Amino acid sequence: MATKWKNKFAVSIGLALLLLGVNSLVFTALNAEQYIFNDYFQSKYFKQEIATLEEALINTQVNPNLPIQVTTEDIEEYRMTQPDKYSQVSAIKEDPVFLERLNDAKAAGDKTAIKKLEDQQNKKLNEVEKLFTDDKYVTEKVKEQKKELIAQQKTDWMPQYKELSSDIHYQVTEINSGKYLDNLSDNKTFATAKTLFKGNVSQINVDDHNQFEGQIIILKNSNFNQRASVKSFTEMKNLTIGLLCTSILSFAAFIFYWKKTEKGEDILLEKVKSWDKIALDGQIFLALILSLLYLALTREASVTWSFLTFLQKFCWAFLVLYLFALVSGGIYHKAQEHGNWQQTYLARSIRLLKDAADNFSRGSKAWFIFWSMGAAAFGFLLAMMWGGQGIVLYLFVLVIYLLLISIYLLRRLAMFNQTVKIIEEIAQGKNAEVLNVKPKGKTVFRSVSENLKTINEEVKTSKSQQVKSERLKTELITNVSHDLRTPLTSIITSVDLLRNADLSQDEKEKYVAVIDQKSKRLKVLIDDLFEVSKMASGNMDLKKSRIDLVQLLDQSLAELSEKIEDSSLKFVTQTDKELLALVDGDKMWRVFENLIHNILKYSMENTRVYISGHKSEKGTIELVFKNISREELGENSQELSQRFKRSDLSRNTTGSGLGLAIAQSIVEAHEGHFLLETDGDLFKITLSFPSLEV
Structure with missing residues (x-):
């Protein structure tokens, strides 16, 4: 138990060192450009203060001293802000207070009061009339409004102007008139004073006619460095440098600790059992929340932060990062385990909804x-x-x-x-694509779909067998009649000639030899046809045993050595020492014999024949026969393995056209693969068999 706690403590120490370095590095990276590589006068905070000073200067020193300009647009805008003429006239004439006083004066017979009230009303009506007809009258109204606005802005900006101008001195010149403003009593001081900072003021645009530019300085003997913003910036700068040092030291301590404890993988991917009960997508969601929280905590620091505020955010960020590392470790381990994706909350919810609906x-x-x-x-x-x-x-x-x-x-x-x-x-006998309905729940289409699938498969199988049967019968009649007619014709002709009594003994023996040769040829055709028919019907009887295909191939080549030597072909074999397979030796010998006979009949003279045998990466045995064809090969090379097909379309050779078909049937009966390929005149056959493990 003590050892277990000791290991957990060691892992926690290592993880804490690593994450302390990461957290410090993140805070350093976020603030390095602002605090490490720049001083306060290059920071955005100083630029903000200068922009504030420029705005305060405009509102307190420039605008109050400029003549107020009123444009046509100002007049129209002022009129637009007022109620329409009809409404104002109606309001004046129907004013209840006015009407009440007027009625009282009339009742009392006070003509002086009546005239005074009517004069007041007429004055108001005249003002309304001027508002919509007299531009000079409106101009004065707009000027009064602008004066009030300028005075209010001056009052609002004056505190900021006084605060900034006490430490920052300026001298700006109006570009058009040459007039300048400054807050120094002696102009020579601006050029000769010892300064902390001296810089140009960007062009200040009051309006299209009043633009200023100039310089600002901060004197060495000023209290500028005592400003709160400067002090905060200096603290943040020192703190950022300290974090950089902390990051370097933490990484160094982690590397030393890692090598010392040899727990690298456990430190990086510690599996916390308390998280195992949470599904994988729940852990991923929690990790996402933690990462967003960490990003919020590590946003760029501000000079308004105190050291305590920064320390609090740093500690919270470290805690969130630590939890994120633990959750990430749990996610890693869960993702490695089979089936955890099916146990996620999302997958379970989807299954629950589907099951409920079904x-x-x-x-x-x-x-x-x-x-x-x-x-x-x-x-x-x-x-x-x-x-x-x-x-x-x-x-x-x-x-x-x-x-x-x-x-x-x-x-x-x-x-x-x-x-x-x-x-x-299906009723019309067409090949229908069956509706794919998953047999789940109590869907009304479930049984219908299953029955339709069965019916459709049976119909497709029946039609396929019927088409295949018709095609085979047609091919059989066509090819057999063609290939059997030639030897039969020779035999009949020779018999008719033998009936001639005038033939000499030598001629009779010649015709008998022809009959013998053609009858043997006819027997070979009939035997091959019978064997193919047996294979097509599935009646092939295989007697499988443990056979070395390399040895069997060598025997086949040896038995056909006379024909090979009589030919002009050169056979090159490259095989492994031993290739064991569970096959019928006699049938496999027939395959090799047919392929070699096919090569001898149809190969171009004086070319090489390559035979190779090896075990593939998939664990199967592959035998490859390659030769150069004497005849031109067509594009449909796969048809050469069909019955009665020859590359010699003139059918001048003595083959039955069944050799490759027999070989393919035997190979496929052994659960192997027969692949025929052509590339120009290159003829290649690849045989694949399941390997028999030693």
Whole structure:
């Protein structure tokens, strides 16, 4: 137990050192450009202060001293902000207070009061009239409005101007007039003073007619370095340098500790058993949340942060990073284990929903639709009671519901229509593609789909066998009649000649030899035809045993050595020492014999024949026969392995055209593969057999 706790403590120490270095490096990288490589006068914070000073200068020193300009647009804009003329006139004439006073004056017979009230009303009406007809009157109104705005802006910006101008001195010149503004009592001081900083002011655009440019300086004897922003920047700069040192030391300590404890993989991918109960997608979601939280905590630091605030954020970021490392380790181990993806919350939820939908009976689905329609009606009543937002929410839910129901009904309708179409096609004898319905739940199409699959497969098999049978019969009649007619014709001709009594003994022996040769040729054709028929019917009897194919190939070459020597071909063999397979030796010898005979008959004279045998990377035995064809090979090379097919289309050779077909049937009966390939005049046959392990 103590050893176990000791190991866990060691792993935690190593992980903590690693993550401390990572966390420090992240904070350093985020702040290095701002704090390590720049001083305060190059920072964005100083640029912000200069921009604030320029804005304060415009609002407190420039704008109050500029003549107020009123444009036509200003006049139109002012009129647009006022009520229309008719409304203002109506409001003045129908003012209840005015009407009440006027009625009281009339009742009292006070003509002086009546005249005074009417004069006041006329004055107001005249002002309304001027507002819409007299531009000079509106200009004065706009000027008053602008004066108030400038005065208010000056009041608002004055505190910031005083604060910044006490340490930052400026001298700016109006570009057009040459007038300048400064906050120094002696102009010579600006050029000769000892400064902490001296720089140009970017062009200040007050308006199209008033633009300023100039310089700013910060005196050495000023209190600028005592400003809170400068102090905070210096603290952040020192802290960032300290984090860089911490990162280097942490990585160095981790490397030393790793080599010392030899727990590298455990430190990096520690498996925490407490996370095992959480599914894989739950852990991934938790890791995503932690990573987003870490990014939020490690955003760029601000000079407004205190050291304590920075330390708190650093510690929180370290804790989040530590948890992220632990969760990542759990994710890694879970992802390596088989079947964990099927146990995720998402996969389980999808299976649960599918099973629930599939296992609903038709009655349950009908009740669900009925109650959902009732709920929709009730929801509509509630939406009407709630008003605008309720109606919008109801319509949104209704659209989603109708979309899901429509998809469900359309899928079922499509499956029904497809099923009807398939039944019609099967009834008409067409080759129908069967509806692919998974046999899950109580779907009404399940049994129909299974039955249709069975019927369709039987129909396809029957039609395929029928077509194949018809094709074989046609080929048999055509090819057999052609290949049997030649020797039969020779035999009949020779018999007719033998009936001639005037023949000499030598001539008779000659015709008898022809009859003997052609009858043997006829016997070979009939035997080959009989053997192919047996193979096609599946009646081949195989007596498998443990055979070395290399040795069997050598025996075949040895027995045909006379024919090989009589030919002008040179056979080159490259085989492994031993290739064991479970085959019928006699049948496999027949394969080799047919292939070698085929090579001797159809190879170009004075060329090489390559025979190789080896064990492939897949563990199968591969025998390859390659030769150069004497005859021109067509594009459909695979037809050469069909019955009665020859590369010699003139059929001048003595072959039956069944050799390759017999060889292919024997190889396939041994669960092997017979591959025929051509490339120009190159003829290549590859035989593949299952290898027999030693």
